[in-house]
Amino acid sequence: MRAAVFAEPGKIEIVDRPDPQIVNPTDAVVRVVLACVCGSDMWFYRGQTPYEAGRPVGHEFIAVVEDTGAEVRALHKGDVVIAPFAYSDGTCPHCRAGITTACLHGGFWAYGGMDGGQGEAVRVPFADATLVRIPGSGHSDEMMRSLLSLSDVMGTGHHAAVSAGVKAGATVAVVGDGAVGLSGVLAAARIGADRVIALSRHEDRQRLARDFGATDIVAERGEEATAAVMDLTAGVGADAVLECVGTDQSMQTAFAIARPGAMVGYVGVPHGVEVPLQSMFFRNVGMHGGSAPVRTYIPELMEDVLAGRIDPGRVFDFETDLDGIQEAYAAMDERRAIKSLVRVGTL
Amino acid sequence: MRAAVFAEPGKIEIVDRPDPQIVNPTDAVVRVVLACVCGSDMWFYRGQTPYEAGRPVGHEFIAVVEDTGAEVRALHKGDVVIAPFAYSDGTCPHCRAGITTACLHGGFWAYGGMDGGQGEAVRVPFADATLVRIPGSGHSDEMMRSLLSLSDVMGTGHHAAVSAGVKAGATVAVVGDGAVGLSGVLAAARIGADRVIALSRHEDRQRLARDFGATDIVAERGEEATAAVMDLTAGVGADAVLECVGTDQSMQTAFAIARPGAMVGYVGVPHGVEVPLQSMFFRNVGMHGGSAPVRTYIPELMEDVLAGRIDPGRVFDFETDLDGIQEAYAAMDERRAIKSLVRVGTL
Numbered sequence: 001m002r003a004a005v006f007a008e009p010g011k012i013e014i015v016d017r018p019d020p021q022i023v024n025p026t027d028a029v030v031r032v033v034l035a036c037v038c039g040s041d042m043w044f045y046r047g048q049t050p051y052e053a054g055r056p057v058g059h060e061f062i063a064v065v066e067d068t069g070a071e072v073r074a075l076h077k078g079d080v081v082i083a084p085f086a087y088s089d090g091t092c093p094h095c096r097a098g099i100t101t102a103c104l105h106g107g108f109w110a111y112g113g114m115d116g117g118q119g120e121a122v123r124v125p126f127a128d129a130t131l132v133r134i135p136g137s138g139h140s141d142e143m144m145r146s147l148l149s150l151s152d153v154m155g156t157g158h159h160a161a162v163s164a165g166v167k168a169g170a171t172v173a174v175v176g177d178g179a180v181g182l183s184g185v186l187a188a189a190r191i192g193a194d195r196v197i198a199l200s201r202h203e204d205r206q207r208l209a210r211d212f213g214a215t216d217i218v219a220e221r222g223e224e225a226t227a228a229v230m231d232l233t234a235g236v237g238a239d240a241v242l243e244c245v246g247t248d249q250s251m252q253t254a255f256a257i258a259r260p261g262a263m264v265g266y267v268g269v270p271h272g273v274e275v276p277l278q279s280m281f282f283r284n285v286g287m288h289g290g291s292a293p294v295r296t297y298i299p300e301l302m303e304d305v306l307a308g309r310i311d312p313g314r315v316f317d318f319e320t321d322l323d324g325i326q327e328a329y330a331a332m333d334e335r336r337a338i339k340s341l342v343r344v345g346t347l
Numbered sequence: 348m349r350a351a352v353f354a355e356p357g358k359i360e361i362v363d364r365p366d367p368q369i370v371n372p373t374d375a376v377v378r379v380v381l382a383c384v385c386g387s388d389m390w391f392y393r394g395q396t397p398y399e400a401g402r403p404v405g406h407e408f409i410a411v412v413e414d415t416g417a418e419v420r421a422l423h424k425g426d427v428v429i430a431p432f433a434y435s436d437g438t439c440p441h442c443r444a445g446i447t448t449a450c451l452h453g454g455f456w457a458y459g460g461m462d463g464g465q466g467e468a469v470r471v472p473f474a475d476a477t478l479v480r481i482p483g484s485g486h487s488d489e490m491m492r493s494l495l496s497l498s499d500v501m502g503t504g505h506h507a508a509v510s511a512g513v514k515a516g517a518t519v520a521v522v523g524d525g526a527v528g529l530s531g532v533l534a535a536a537r538i539g540a541d542r543v544i545a546l547s548r549h550e551d552r553q554r555l556a557r558d559f560g561a562t563d564i565v566a567e568r569g570e571e572a573t574a575a576v577m578d579l580t581a582g583v584g585a586d587a588v589l590e591c592v593g594t595d596q597s598m599q600t601a602f603a604i605a606r607p608g609a610m611v612g613y614v615g616v617p618h619g620v621e622v623p624l625q626s627m628f629f630r631n632v633g634m635h636g637g638s639a640p641v642r643t644y645i646p647e648l649m650e651d652v653l654a655g656r657i658d659p660g661r662v663f664d665f666e667t668d669l670d671g672i673q674e675a676y677a678a679m680d681e682r683r684a685i686k687s688l689v690r691v692g693t694l
Contacts, residue, residue: 098608
């Protein structure tokens, strides 16, 4: 099969890799239809985190089941499925508690010999537990794009909202206007936030944020952003804050704009962050979040996508095919794209 | 009036201070009956935090209302009241959200010219909002001690449990066996935790922890404590962790024994703590807590004290009067006492 692999910083290439085969009886082999590039893929692409040459890439995909192991019960050849960005057994204590990204036997695509999502086929462990079948057929391309976003960004934005304790009627602030931040805006609005303040500097992203439910836009950064949010909230701060970047500045802003007693739901992998512990203590501002257990969220979010209530696929503003994978990365690296869609196969 | 003041590290003395008078129409002047010494008082007593010579001390007390300002409605001369460790106006957005320790117009006893609780009388701002009247009369000394604990330690232990998201049926671990940690054990059991693992090295405190509802005791520290809790929870970790110390070691232990997805409820003022952010992210372990809004909790906790369902006053294992204040501090400093009660006046 053909699959994208990392060559060197700034270079992703298509190579031939062995066709995946069933190894364990709980495996499925799936043929990838839609994949995409993640903001987190930029780290190795930019050489900011180590990545071996020749290692596959990609962790978000929609696929068709091609083959199933003897113990796979819920899935059959031809089923169209969403793969969350991590696989999980569904039975360990952490999976049963909904934290599938901490599965005792789980792992991540393209790690430890696993196939990547940006390739023609993938061996999926614990297929029944990992994959979610998309009911029905003939879904529009727009809907398929929204379903693809449930692989990661929409589930991650939702996790930020859940971790921040967003409730109906709340005033929510979202730090970050990448695909995850925008998904966080949509997630907060979906839960019923009365007011969603999006911190965004880019006009096109501000527009999408408004379409997703943002009621206010703050274009400032740092202390000016804090002042703007405080001004918008009569000096009180936000009831819940979604931190969707992971830098020290964005995290400091998130804590500063949270009202006393509030939670910061954070899903940006922290890089060089110093947590303002004294201020958190005396203001009773907490933090919760991390690697989103999107598998847990896919069913409820899929229901809303299929009903047309949310359209998170609008974060994809660039598309190509497997041969264009280099450009899919470059467009995001150069911030020409919020998120790149990669058409790998057909249904 | 006679009141305790800080003289120098290791020395608390009784001096004459002006009798408190009504200043604002929302003030009350109260005559202190019972006071106590807090673990946090040890910081200035030991010279670990700066404190001016001659400044009053103490922030936990039960008192009798002596005089009220023209706008005080709910309280009358002769009422017996519990004072939380912070005063608050009850009307600002943070008070209305229950975070009374972040009151826009509130503050702390013995700060900024306020009287301290370890003295014969106190001027209380926003008396209607700050003080909680104890209904009935003729309560036993045991019950009065339990009511006094609602000024701080029991409310603070409860705040740790609430911040950690303790639910009925949960497995809870409590780090710290001081008065707050023991109160946290009681709070977790009160909420209905199925299992309460108390991390305690002292036999007398282990006994009280068991009386308060601890089902398991872990006497180890550091990595051995983590291993012991993991062993007790079949490798899963605790559903909720109460951190009631504030040192780096206790905080690291708290995060290490929390199961993925769990919260650490922390109420020990952090000293030299480095938050394990990467591990928190990848295990989805959050933290929430801080300066406890005990005013918010007093009514519900008082109901349980008056009904005899909880007896948090058992944390007082040393008592004296105002003349013995030096010994009240020394007993805690030398760890001869968990918590010192100070009898200041009579009902």
